[in-house]
Amino acid sequence: MRYGLAVVLAALVLAGCATGAKNILVSVEGADLLGREFISVGSSYNALHTSKQISDAEYKMWADFAKVFKPGYDEAVKSLKAARVANDQVQAKQSSDAIRTLTLRLGEFAGAVFTYIQRGGKSELGIPEEPARGLRLVARRAA
């Protein structure tokens, strides 16, 4: 889970070094991996909440983040597709930046749930404060 997000970040760094279509390809692969990580982390939160292993308040932190993540991710995907059609490197870089922001925030939730599961649910979930920080810009772009 955490390894996957590290790969996304590495891919985005590589995208900065690559040129043209290669740059867009690396960003697309990174975005794809990020989406799959979101599903994996989200499924874990859903399962923990369904089995009442985490409280409504703890789950709400995830739910609030997920509600911002989804439109932000959708917008990043649309932007990458548009960048592919126009071969627009500036737009590709903006999408890449949005994906990087989403990856970092998702990493905080992934880290929290990973630690929680590793400790057998014998600790607090430990979601960092303000998990949705930095996402306002992404959400605004999506609006």
Add this chain to the structure above:
Amino acid sequence: MIPIGLIVAALPPLIDGITRIIESIKQSSEATEELKLKLDAALERLDETNRAVQSLPIHDV
């Protein structure tokens, strides 16, 4: 006037150079085409992933 012998002597390396340039352009074109195919396939996968992301349930709390 350039001696004919000099022209004849210069022809093989010239032809060799042109052949290499053509080969290089051909390889570059093939690589670009391969990259485009990879990109299209990756975008299709991304579309599927995006659909799955958008349909991930969020519980009402």
